Amino acid sequence: MIGRIRGTLIEKIPPFVIIETTAGVGYEIQVPMTTFYQLPEEGEQAILSTHMSIAENLHALYGFISTKDRALFRELIKVNGVGPKLALAILSGMETDEFVMTVHDGNVDRLVKLPGVGKKTAERLLVEMSDRLKDWSISAGLPSSQPSEASIAQTAKTDASQEAVSALIALGYKPQIASKAVTQVAHDDAKSEELIRLALRQLAS
Incomplete structure (x- = not known):
């Protein structure tokens, strides 16, 4: 099993990245x-803790x-009816401590x-x-809601919006x-991950 990867971040297309070792x-x-x-910018070094999922196809x-x-992800996929895709969506919608x-x-x-996530789920x-x-501790203070300075080098508003919409669709x-959520939060010079973050906050409000 692959438990950790360190290498050069060569591509970022949410929710996928490619790291070359x-x-x-x-x-x-x-x-x-x-x-x-x-994550850092493309071309820089990145380290990720990983989980490999092996299915029939x-x-x-x-x-x-x-x-x-990663530990929370592994606990989530043990829940009946929660697969990797839904677990990833949950972790995209809120930080682990949250x-x-x-x-x-x-x-x-x-x-x-x-x-x-419906009511039953x-x-x-x-x-x-x-x-x-029950034994998990909460870190001192939740992470800031402001976007990270590390971002995808997207300068065109339309490209950033399209990428944000695609990422949200991939999340379920x-x-x-x-499309509606991204349109509501889009603004000039917005980068894709900022739009995704703002849209997720909009959808959760």
Whole structure:
């Protein structure tokens, strides 16, 4: 199993990135947006903790900025009805500490605002995750809601908006909902990951 990758970040197209190792192998990795925001610029070195999912017709690699994020991902996919795609969407909609706090608070309403999470799934998450996360600690202060300075070099507003819409669709939102959310938060010189972050906040409000 591949548990960690270090190399040059050569491509960022949310929710996918490609990291090329010193062996010359480029790994295509799916990452949650909370990880994507913290990645360096293309051409720089990046390190991700990874989880490999092996199914009958698909081998997929998922990457996380921290081992804590990966640990939560692994706990989420153990929940009945929650696969890697939904787990990635959950981690894109909220930081790990925020999810832990949401479970501790029993906040169903917060969970159902995430893509692909209906009321039944939210209730199942609270029941199954509350015991698994009871010993998890919350970091001092949640991460800032401001976008990371590391960003995709997108200068055209339309390109950034299209990329943001595509990322939201990949996370499970319907095309019309994704397009509407991005349109509502779009502004001049906006970069794709900023639009994704703002749109996710808009959809969760």
